[in-house]
Amino acid sequence: MSQILRTESISKEFMVRKGLVTGNTIKALNDVNIYLEEREILALVGASGSGKSTLARILVFLYRPTSGKIFFQDQDVTKYKGRKLKKYRSDVQMVFQDPYASLDPYHTVDWHIRRPLILSHYKGNVEERIDELLEMVRLNPPSYYREKFPHQISGGQRQRVYLARALALEPKVLIADEPVSMLDVSLRIEVLDLLSSIREKLGVSIIYITHDLNTVSVISDRIYVLHDGKVVESGRTQDVIANPSDSYTRALIEAAPDPYKRL
């Protein structure tokens, strides 16, 4: 297997203004090296403030790293702008945490999936493709969902519509930032299952970002644990969960709620 996406000592500092003149810098990421293999589901795990969401946003260049490099298919993409950045972004798509915020309330499901197809100059039949994408994310029948507005469908369905929108660009990498944390427990497995079948059927590599080790153990192959902007532990998911070496990882495992346990 080859590495599709790789970071080289990525750091990110944010300026925090305190008064008019004085300011502090906060190190959100500190020398982070990760890689993603092809057709892999990789989990980035950490509590809030660990830098996992910052890393996700850097990987799609919603933020620029303060230092460090990003390689996509062995190309240094760190300095990409304009057309090259657009091309990169169509290869690396992101799924947001809150499906109630990531779809435009004034547009239909159809519009959300049509736009990326138009923007990427889709060669085939756009109508058929929209149906195909909706079927792929298990929204059947597509014609029923196409004319719906986001507020007319449930959170789980919205997240699936968002997946269809991201997949319309035929990305090679999908970065999913807490895609199920806003969903009801009963609906989570549906979306996780879908992510996994996207990897199987389309060969998309996925970075799954979460604080919840319960869901990590269900879908991911490999795991990085982030703490205060640093990678504190990495390895195969089963190994890390069975034998955590870092105390922070142990705390996260301990905090993962288990219905069969009593507090």
Add this chain to the structure above:
Amino acid sequence: MGSINHVSGLEKIVGIIRKTKSTLGILFQNGKSATGFIILVSISIFAIAGLFFAPYNPDAYMFRRSLPPNSVNILGTTGYGQDVFSQLFAGAAPTLFIGFSVGILGTLISVFVGVLSGFASKRVNDLINSIVNIFLVVPGVLLIMLFGTYFLGLKENLGYVPTILILIITGWAFGARTFRSVTLSVSKRDYILSSVLIGESKVSIIFRQIIKAIMPVIVSNFFFTAMYGVMGLTFVEYLGVGNLSQVNWGTMLYWAINDEAYLTGQWWWILPPSLMISALMFSFILLNFGLDEIANPSLRIYNKKNRKAKNVTDTQN
């Protein structure tokens, strides 16, 4: 060929009528907007009629001065011997025209400047922001006098153009600030970020998404700017930079106040334009609140009794 075109033309017209009907339907969903709309339409009909059917020349000093309402002058006469009703009637259209012009043009400028600065790079944003701030900080009176004297100096008959321009110049900045801040907040939302990520251009995002999202603010800004236009009319006249030979509700009030109608008890001179302006303001405010409730369902209050009755029959069925 011709007949086919004809049919599609007809269909288009039918379509437009249907669309207007549904827009009106939206207005009538809500008591407030319906009332506001009815008042506004009545005033507009009054204004259009006033252009053609004023009983006397509103400018002519053809009556005895300061007559209280009587059978000839149903609203009496001014301190200069003009017919008050004719002035009110003929002055309605210019007043409305100014209000709407200021409302529409002022809002367009505010939206353009505000959205641009809210969605532009940081440097452009800062530049626009400081220009807006200058307009907000410099007192409006100063601007009105400055531009007013300039226009007066032109000595050409520009009609209401100078007044409208002055009111727009002094009235756009506040709206621009509002649009800047709502655009800033909207453009940080995930669904806009998502469009950036799928490769939408900035122009496309502004026209397809941001304008829609800030539409309620645009509508309310239009009403407030239009209100400012009507109120400002009197103010402009009072500062002596308007065109006092024109008849509108602003000049009417100006002359009434100038002649101290409120001290000499000539209520028939001062009250009609005041009430009409108030009614116009009231209709704007009602429309604004009503449309806000339609756009934002959480503000709505449902009629409990009716709903209960309906629900009972539902369950019985």
Add this chain to the structure above:
Amino acid sequence: MSGNPVMKIRNLEVGYYSENGFNIIIHDLNLDVNEGRILGVAGESGSGKSTLAQAIYRSLKYPGEIRSGEIIFRGKDLLKMETQELRKMRAIDISFVPQAAMNALNPVKKILYQFYDVLIAHGKDPEENMERIRESVRMVRLDESILYNFPHELSGGMKQRTVIAMSLLLSPKLVILDEPTTGLDVLVEHDILKDIREIQRKTNITMIFITHDLSILYEMSDDIAMLYAGEIVEKGSHSQFLKNPMHPYTYLLTKSIPRIGVKRENIVKLKGNPTNYDPSNRGCQFITRCPYSESFCSESHPDLIESDEDDHLYRCMNFPAWRKKATI
């Protein structure tokens, strides 16, 4: 083991006005809250759990309305109480920790004075009760020095602990916790939950615990009431729920929770979406999503039945038959 109920809810009917008329959110709800235990109210979004909490605390606002029913607390019907009486009862007898409670603190007042406000509002002298304030702060494992801080000087978790300390200040009989840790960091959440549990064991306060996160709810609760479409479909103890579920919904929902060590194939996928109470449905409300339904399920509405187990109620006409089809 059936305890002594501190609160009895009878035939409660709550709903919201909307453009389509009155939508029923909670339908004919009967529930006993047993003393000295944590009752978890479970259910998916839209099941009515937050509405229930607000109805109990009488904090439900228009367009929500309590249509009918009784909530008997210490012999009195809360729904018949006047505002004055209600205000007295709040904090002394029943206290409420709302969703995003950290925003409930007054940003321009030091924490200590906010504790004073609670005491003064209930006619107690703040100076005399200083020891009480200190004790409740210690109880939630905060340092006493936070009393002299402003809310913005504290972290989210500390603020949440402060709100919990305030709710415990007047040693209420019943505390309602509505999503008390939602929005907090996982580790902080875990610590606070552990502390709440410990406080409850020490003081024996009765608690009603509500959260959308089912695994946390199971971890915390002694008794669980499972809501579906505004009705209780099952009520029982933690172990009854896990070992002997009597309603298919309880069984499927429990099995749908992803957790460490369970393979993806073994996690149940519940079909369909949670629905609101549908008055036009004469049969079981769960029928649209139930894989075990029989023809008679659509014919009449199931009642809440007492099982032969102690204090274990269920609302299913097909029990125990459905269990033969399910593999536990």
